[in-house]
Amino acid sequence: MNIFVRYADIAGYPPMQYRVRAYDCRFFFILSGSGKIEIDGTEYRFAPDTLCYYPAGSAYTIIPEEQPRFVSVNFDFTREHTDIPSVMPPVPAESYERKRRLDTQNGCGEDIFISPFVLHGASFLREVLTKAAEEFLCGSEHSENRAAALVQYACYLIPDRHAEGDAGLCARIADYIRANYSGKLTLAGLSEVFSYHPNYLGTVFRNGTGVTVHRYIMNIRLKKASELLAATPLPVAEIASLVGFRNADHFSACFSANCGMSPTEYRSRGFLG
Numbered sequence: 001m002n003i004f005v006r007y008a009d010i011a012g013y014p015p016m017q018y019r020v021r022a023y024d025c026r027f028f029f030i031l032s033g034s035g036k037i038e039i040d041g042t043e044y045r046f047a048p049d050t051l052c053y054y055p056a057g058s059a060y061t062i063i064p065e066e067q068p069r070f071v072s073v074n075f076d077f078t079r080e081h082t083d084i085p086s087v088m089p090p091v092p093a094e095s096y097e098r099k100r101r102l103d104t105q106n107g108c109g110e111d112i113f114i115s116p117f118v119l120h121g122a123s124f125l126r127e128v129l130t131k132a133a134e135e136f137l138c139g140s141e142h143s144e145n146r147a148a149a150l151v152q153y154a155c156y157l158i159p160d161r162h163a164e165g166d167a168g169l170c171a172r173i174a175d176y177i178r179a180n181y182s183g184k185l186t187l188a189g190l191s192e193v194f195s196y197h198p199n200y201l202g203t204v205f206r207n208g209t210g211v212t213v214h215r216y217i218m219n220i221r222l223k224k225a226s227e228l229l230a231a232t233p234l235p236v237a238e239i240a241s242l243v244g245f246r247n248a249d250h251f252s253a254c255f256s257a258n259c260g261m262s263p264t265e266y267r268s269r270g271f272l273g
Contacts, residue, residue, distance in 0.1 A: 003152040005144055007074040007087040008136035012067055019061045020090035024074050024102045028052040029129045033068030037118070044118040047199065049126060051119040056101045058116050059093045071129045075151055076104040077113065112159050119161065121200030123191070128154050169194065170208030173201070174216065181220045182244045187213050221245065222258055229267045236263045
């Protein structure tokens with residue numbers, strides 16, 4: 001893989017009236033807004049931090065709902081065609097000339113880039129792709145080389161995240177919560193830890209576990225608290241702090257609402273939850 005960036009920009013996107021095909025490979029990273037993109041007959045939804053990739057020759061159309069702002073990168077996986085330095089705009093699908101297509105994705109070394117894909121919750125790419133576009137747009141002597149290095153770095157990051165899938169991400173989040181339940185845990189904080197957009201992370205977790213992130217954290221904390229109440233003489237206030245509640249009153253209210261009795265009553269009855 002030896003990336004060549006032919007064009008990059010940060011802009012909005014008007015509605016498309018027809019399908020088009022591109023002659024080189026494209027990244028389309030959503031900074032804001034929402035809508036749908038159809039690539040080779042498959043429709044995908046997009047939202048902030050969605051990465052859309054389509055190799056040369058893919059037929060696509062973009063249907064905005066909330067006006068998107070995005071980073072676009074037109075590139076090759078090799079530098080065999082640096083003699084075509086200027087932008088190669090997409091053309092209507094029916095006007096596409098197959099002989100002009102630059103099939104550099106076949107030599108990229110990663111199977112994932114052979115076919116189109118959409119990667120949701122890809123906030124880990126926001127900074128690197130935005131910086132790549134900014135470098136390209138500055139137009140200095142070495143701007144393309146710097147942009148190419150950043151896009152190549154992004155290409156190295158993508159396969160592992162794509163292969164992990166939602167189930168793997170959900171398992172990692174659950175493991176992290178179980179290991180860190182006594183600390184401050186929020187959806188926003190978890191999104192920073194795992195480099196995914198909070199909305200995407202929350203949806204993946206709910207779909208994988210059947211409960212929200214907040215409910216899962218609460219369940220873990222209450223389970224640990226019930227074990228400490230039954231097995232130790234620690235004061236309720238200390239137990240509350242050990243399992244991540246901000247104060248004893250908040251802990252008691254949550255425990256009573258979820259367990260049907262106060263922590264003190266639970267302990268007196270000798271339960272082991």
